[in-house]
Each structure stands twice: as C-alpha cells, then as structure tokens.
Amino acid sequence: MFELRLVAPEDRVETLCDALDALQALSVSVEDADADTSAERALFGEPGLPAPAQGWARSSLVALFAHENEAREAARLLAPQDFFAGCAVASLGPVAEQDWVRLTQSQFAPVEVAPGFWIVPTWHEVPDGARQVMRLDPGLAFGTGTHPTTQMCLRWIARQRMQGQRVLDYGCGSGILAIGAALHGAGEIDAVDIDPDAVAATQGNAAANGARVRSGLPEAASGLYDVVLANILASPLKVLAPLLCGHVAAGGHLVLAGVLERQTQELQTAYAPWLALQVADTQDGWVLLTAQRPA
Structure with missing residues (x-):
C-alpha cells in the first residue's frame, strides 16, 4: 500500500478529496498540517454535529493507494489542475506494514x-x-x-x-x-x-x-x-x-x-x-x- 500526502489550504480540501476519490484512492484522511506547532488550531464538532469547517488553514491530506503507480499517477494528474494552485505534494511512499488488529x-x-x-x-x-x-x-x-x-x-x-x-x-x-x-x-x-x-x-x-x-x-x-x-x-x-x-x-x-x-x-x-x-x-x-x- 502507498501513501500520497498533500498539503492544501482550507478552501481546496473538499475538491481535492473528491478528486482523490475519483482517482481510485482507497481512503482519504484530513489532518492539521500545523499539528504540534504554535500554529495548530482546534477543529472539531459537538457529538452528533458536523465540524464547523471543512479543514484547517493548512490541511494535510493523506490518500492511500493499493499500488505505487496509482499514487504517482494521481500526483501527476493533480499537479496541472487549476484547483491544485496553492497545494503541494508533501511526500509519496510505501505504508509500513502493521498488525492493525493488535494496534486497535x-x-x-x-x-x-x-x-x-x-x-x-x-x-x-x-x-x-x-x-x-x-x-x-x-x-x-x-x-x-x-x-x-x-x-x-x-x-x-x-x-x-x-x-x-x-x-x-x-x-x-x-x-x-x-x-x-x-x-x-x-x-x-x-x-x-x-x-x-x-x-x-x-x-x-x-x-x-x-x-x-x-x-x-x-x-x-x-x-x-x-x-x-x-x-x-x-x-x-x-x-x-x-x-x-x-x-x-x-x-x-x-x-x-x-x-x-x-x-x-x-x-x-x-x-x-x-x-x-x-x-x-x-x-x-x-x-x-x-x-x-x-x-
């Protein structure tokens, strides 16, 4: 399994998630790109209610793909798109094997x-x-x-x-x-x-x-x-x-x-x-x- 990590401003998060889904990403998660820094911002909703915003000021999107060529092709196709302006590819690489059952x-x-x-x-x-x-x-x-x-x-x-x-x-x-x-x-x-x-x-x-x-x-x-x-x-x-x-x-x-x-x-x-x-x-x-x- 391979991980494509992108960094994007808040107003591009939803569009990028939709695009990654169309590019056959197995899953897409969104995190605060400034987590554990002085710029970290709390973003959560009350139980049962949606979060107050789609993402953080700088959001990190982590998309998982079954194969490396799929992850690289997704990065290649996203780069020239108008909606990718202000976004960047942070990393692309294999996901370390873990015993997910034991971890849970x-x-x-x-x-x-x-x-x-x-x-x-x-x-x-x-x-x-x-x-x-x-x-x-x-x-x-x-x-x-x-x-x-x-x-x-x-x-x-x-x-x-x-x-x-x-x-x-x-x-x-x-x-x-x-x-x-x-x-x-x-x-x-x-x-x-x-x-x-x-x-x-x-x-x-x-x-x-x-x-x-x-x-x-x-x-x-x-x-x-x-x-x-x-x-x-x-x-x-x-x-x-x-x-x-x-x-x-x-x-x-x-x-x-x-x-x-x-x-x-x-x-x-x-x-x-x-x-x-x-x-x-x-x-x-x-x-x-x-x-x-x-x-």
Missing part, C-alpha cells in the same frame, strides 16, 4: 465500572480482585466500556435490583448494556440497533458471557419493559421520545445517555409530555437522565 486492541484495556465489576476485552487477562466480569469484543460496533456515558449506564444497572426484569437496550452497539443487565439478573432482554454489525457483535458478546440476550433490528422491540436503556446522542433521543416512553411499563425505568450537561433541559423538555427526566449521574461533561413511570 492495544487501545482498549480492562476498566472497572463499579466496585468489583470489570469490563475486560477478550484479549486481556482478568484483573485480580474482579468479582464480576464482562468479556467484550466490540468488533465493528460502538461500546467498549471506556466512554463516560457507557460507564454511567453500567453503574446505574449495578445499583438496581434487576432480578427477573424485562429489559430493552435500544441502540445496543456491542451489547454492553444488555449484557450488563443480564449479569445483574435481568430476565428477558431485547437488544436492538439499526446497524447489522451491532446486532452481530451483540450476539457474539452475549454468547461469550453466557448471557441470554435476543438481538435484532429496532422492530424486534415489542411490548412493555421494566427497564428501557438508550445510550445514543441527544438529537436521536429527542426524536425517539414517544417510542422509548411507550415501551416503559408501569413502575418501569427509562435510562438515557449520550447527553451533554448543557443539553439536559432540552431533553427534559422533549420528554416532559410522557415522563419527567432527572439527572441521575454526571461524568466528564456528560449526564445520565432517568425517569420512572408511576406504578
């Missing part, structure tokens, strides 16, 4: 989410003193136990009496919340997601933990549940308000995560026609919102 796995370590309750990736040893363990392989799905929203949900589950309760994990990702509920005694558990990869990851992780979880697409959710969990983001949570509240049984709990502290009132207002949300936990700028339907 190295980013995840065991994490204690509640006293004695650990999330342990399948490639790690169980820590000494762990009383309750969830073995997890996130696969292509979101959910490793490291994010504050996931940790708050799991802490809430660990504090509850889940024995025999019917649980819905809506937007299950890797299945981490559904499995957490199973390990704490929940009975019938449905885990649903719009992403088939998440459904597959949940099935595999549930089996690895001996947890009885039924996973599927959102239409698999049916009827009323004692606990409805949804760790998504504020915007989809607002849209899903009537659907999620409609699944909460009398005396049942609704647990929402993926909400920033500044979005608390917005979510409380959206859910007010059905349930009164309260802040149950906070961590690193995120909140956990819960409500209980009267019995």
